[in-house]
Amino acid sequence: MENTERNLYIVVASVLFALAAAGIITDGLSETIKGLMTLQIKGARLIQDFTVVGVGAALLNAALVATIGLVLVFFSSVSLSGPTIAAIFTMAGFGLFGKTVLNCLPIIGGVWIAARIARKKLGSYSLIALFGTALGPLVTYIMFELGISLAVSIPLGILTGVAVGFILPAVAGSMLGLHQGYNLYNVGFTCGFIGLFFSSLLKGANKMAPLEIVWNLQPHPTLIFLIPIICAGFILAALLFEGAHKTKDIIVAFLSLQKLSGRLPTDFVDNSSAAGTLLNMGLLGFASWGYVALVGAPFNGPVLGGIFTVIGFGAFGKTLRNSWPIVAGAVLATWVFGKQFSAPGPILAALFCTTLAPVAGQFGIIAGLVAGFIHLFMVETTAAWHGGLDLYNNGFAGGLTATLIVAVLQWYNTNRPKEDFDR
Amino acid sequence: MKRKEFLGRLIGELTNFILEGNPLRMVVSLHQEEDGAHVSIFDDHKRSDKEIEMIRSALNPKARRPELAEYYGLMAGHDMTWEARLKLIGWQVKHASVQNSDSGIQIDLWLGSDAFNPADFTLHT
Numbered sequence: 263m264e265n266t267e268r269n270l271y272i273v274v275a276s277v278l279f280a281l282a283a284a285g286i287i288t289d290g291l292s293e294t295i296k297g298l299m300t301l302q303i304k305g306a307r308l309i310q311d312f313t314v315v316g317v318g319a320a321l322l323n324a325a326l327v328a329t330i331g332l333v334l335v336f337f338s339s340v341s342l343s344g345p346t347i348a349a350i351f352t353m354a355g356f357g358l359f360g361k362t363v364l365n366c367l368p369i370i371g372g373v374w375i376a377a378r379i380a381r382k383k384l385g386s387y388s389l390i391a392l393f394g395t396a397l398g399p400l401v402t403y404i405m406f407e408l409g410i411s412l413a414v415s416i417p418l419g420i421l422t423g424v425a426v427g428f429i430l431p432a433v434a435g436s437m438l439g440l441h442q443g444y445n446l447y448n449v450g451f452t453c454g455f456i457g458l459f460f461s462s463l464l465k466g467a468n469k470m471a472p473l474e475i476v477w478n479l480q481p482h483p484t485l486i487f488l489i490p491i492i493c494a495g496f497i498l499a500a501l502l503f504e505g506a507h508k509t510k511d512i513i514v515a516f517l518s519l520q521k522l523s524g525r526l527p528t529d530f531v532d533n534s535s536a537a538g539t540l541l542n543m544g545l546l547g548f549a550s551w552g553y554v555a556l557v558g559a560p561f562n563g564p565v566l567g568g569i570f571t572v573i574g575f576g577a578f579g580k581t582l583r584n585s586w587p588i589v590a591g592a593v594l595a596t597w598v599f600g601k602q603f604s605a606p607g608p609i610l611a612a613l614f615c616t617t618l619a620p621v622a623g624q625f626g627i628i629a630g631l632v633a634g635f636i637h638l639f640m641v642e643t644t645a646a647w648h649g650g651l652d653l654y655n656n657g658f659a660g661g662l663t664a665t666l667i668v669a670v671l672q673w674y675n676t677n678r679p680k681e682d683f684d685r
Numbered sequence: 686m687k688r689k690e691f692l693g694r695l696i697g698e699l700t701n702f703i704l705e706g707n708p709l710r711m712v713v714s715l716h717q718e719e720d721g722a723h724v725s726i727f728d729d730h731k732r733s734d735k736e737i738e739m740i741r742s743a744l745n746p747k748a749r750r751p752e753l754a755e756y757y758g759l760m761a762g763h764d765m766t767w768e769a770r771l772k773l774i775g776w777q778v779k780h781a782s783v784q785n786s787d788s789g790i791q792i793d794l795w796l797g798s799d800a801f802n803p804a805d806f807t808l809h810t
Contacts, residue, residue: 340752386755435759442764443757527757527772532747624767672766 266503266536270342273499273540274332274350277492281354282325288484289318298322303406306360306399307650309606311478311563313358317485320563324357324570330366331392338385344529344539344578348446349392351574356396358563358570360653364405365398368420372427380431387431393449394430396654397423400460403651408469426456441664442672443526444624446579447617450657457648457658464649473650477606478562485561489551489569496544496573503537516541523623524579531577543576546585550613553589557612559604568613575616584623584630585616591634599639607642614656615641618664625671636663691796692722695774697762699726699792702769706730708789721779721797729789737783740792743771744781 286294297319301312312320331350335342353361373391377384384391405412405419434452445451464470504512515538519530530539550569559565572580592615596608603609615637622630641659652658696713703711708728716723732740754776761773775781778796785791 341748341750345752382755383751386751388752389756431756435756438757438760439763442767443760526760527753529753672764675766 266531267342269499269503270347270531270536271332271336273496274342274347277351277495278325278328278332278354280492280495281321281328281488284484284488285318285321285325287318288321288482289316294318294322298326302362302364304402305407306362306365306402306653307473308399308645308653308655309359309475309477309564309610309650311359311476313478313482313485313563314476317482320358321484321488323362324354326363327357327361327366327395328354330363330370334370334384334388334392338383338388340385340388343531345389345527346392347531348574348578349389352571353392353395355567355570355574356398356653358567361395361398362402365401365423366395368401368423369394369397369427369430372424373430374427375424376428376431390431390434390449391427393447393654394427394434394453396450396453396652396657397426397457399653400426400457400651403464407471422460426460429456437661438526440668441661442668444620444668445617445657445661445664446524446526446575446619447614447654447657447660448526450617450652450654451661453652453654454644454648454658454661457651461647461649461651470649473646475606477560477564479560481560485566489547489561489566489573493544493547493551493573496540496547500537500540500544503540504535508537511535512537512541514538516545520581520583522581522584523620524581524584525620525624526579528579528620529577530579539577542581543573545582546576546580547573549582549585553612554609557603557609559609564606564610565613568610572613572616575619580616580619581623584619587622587627587630588615588618588634588637591615591631591636592638593634594631595635595638598635608638611638611641611656614654615660617657617660621664621667625667629667629671633663633667636666688717688722691777692724694759694762695777695794695796696724696726697765698769698771698774699724699794701762701765702771703728703790704765705769710788718797721795724794724796726792727786727789731785731788732790737785737790740771740790741781741783744775744778744783744792744794746772746775750776 297316300315301319301323328350331353335346370391373387374384377387401419401423404422405416408415434449437452438448500512515535519534519542522528550572589612592612601608615634618633621633640663641656644659645655708730710729712727714725758773758777778794780795782793
């Protein structure tokens with residue numbers, strides 16, 4: 263393992279440790295463990311804010327879910343770099359509103375079986391396995407919300423998770439072709455697509471309960487100050503990586519990242535430097551936190567989940583330069599449609615819409631604004647389509663939006679007469 | 686992945702890259718063995734040393750990236766509308782060499798199983 267990767271392991275492990283420690287310190291060990299157990303059997307479909315059960319339990323759950331990702335990366339011999347950092351931070355974020363240790367493992371098991379059958383190592387499908395845990399709520403729903411005997415529902419939930427994980431690699435690869443890498447949450451797009459079938463099946467069997475939003479409005483100091491502390495830590499880590507005397511090099515690396523489109527797969531650690539990437543992650547985190555504070559939205563589980571995801575993808579596709587036009591588009595749509603900026607849908611869309619950052623990175627500000635605008639009204643509709651079973655609903659809506667935009671631009675680009683042969 | 690599909694993707698992405706230079710001539714050569722293959726591509730457009738080095742480093746990544754090769758590598762050769770991305774190829778090949786030949790650039794890719802030995806190849810370029 264190279265020094266850079268070893269240092270990244272230290273940074274990521276420190277964040278996960280900090281999350282767990284913050285949780286235990288906030289609520290005490292016994293209360294936190296009790297809450298953690300409750301979360302494992304609690305409904306997890308969109309939007310279930312785990313901080314309602316307990317801030318400590320939610321933070322510990324997030325740390326444990328992300329630790330699964332970190333351990334998988336370590337033992338499957340893939341690099342801890344941009345893509346895997348994005349996956350681990352996304353898992354941590356969604357550990358605050360939907361992912362649990364219990365509902366993640368069967369899906370990862372299914373991906374492992376698919377890898378075995380394809381005669382590949384799990385490392386080859388590691389990103390699909392980690393991001394694929396977005397369908398965790400399906401496992402929980404079948405286990406605990408179907409209203410049948412636990413003796414039947416628990417094995418059925420595990421089996422369903424394994425089955426979903428098994429088909430994920432096949433479907434995820436195909437979905438990439440639709441948007442050509444312009445939707446960063448491709449597995450979210452994939453999970454939404456798969457979720458449509460399971461949602462329809464459950465509706466057909468008259469077993470689909472209506473969606474409900476559990477949204478914590480109680481401000482808590484731990485949740486409010488967690489992100490600034492972690493982001494300050496990233497910037498400090500960037501300085502420690504290179505040495506404070508090389509601040510200029512770090513800034514140059516950070517600025518070089520801003521020139522990238524971010525189209526999948528752009529590993530920032532590989533394209534620039536670990537220090538420049540950490541600075542990008544830290545600044546994206548501060549910007550996201552600042553927007554949430556500005557519009558007066560609560561710092562609860564889902565909102566922190568959104569910020570963690572933005573931070574994670576600060577190593578794999580998102581920069582300040584390619585993100586702001588998308589966010590501006592979503593904010594504009596929120597204003598045009600007369601929605602409240604701090605309401606659950608708009609605030610989450612403003613954070614997660616950055617899945618479309620490569621659209622702005624490649625095609626410019628106007629395309630970014632249009633993408634963000636479309637994304638807002640799409641994302642408010644799509645959750646109902648898959649019954650909230652796909653936690654990366656913004657990835658699903660983003661995939662649809664990117665597919666539309668890319669198809670139109672592709673048609674335009676391939677039909678410019680001046681570049682054609684005379685026929 | 687089937688050999689035909691794998692080769693098609695890599696050749697497609699490589700062709701995309703060469704065509705971006707709007708060459709008057711392009712030649713693609715393929716030589717297959719039991720456990721590997723050699724793809725060679727030429728054009729009539731010479732590159733600067735800096736460009737050659739950039740192409741070489743994109744095609745020869747610092748580390749093996751199976752998590753990117755098996756998943757995002759599927760995008761190789763899929764789209765000819767926008768710029769080619771040589772890294773998609775680099776993650777999936779054993780080795781790549783890049784040089785200016787008499788007429789233009791020459792890129793050689795070696796791909797295959799772990800048992801594959803490029804030295805066994807008899808293709809003379």
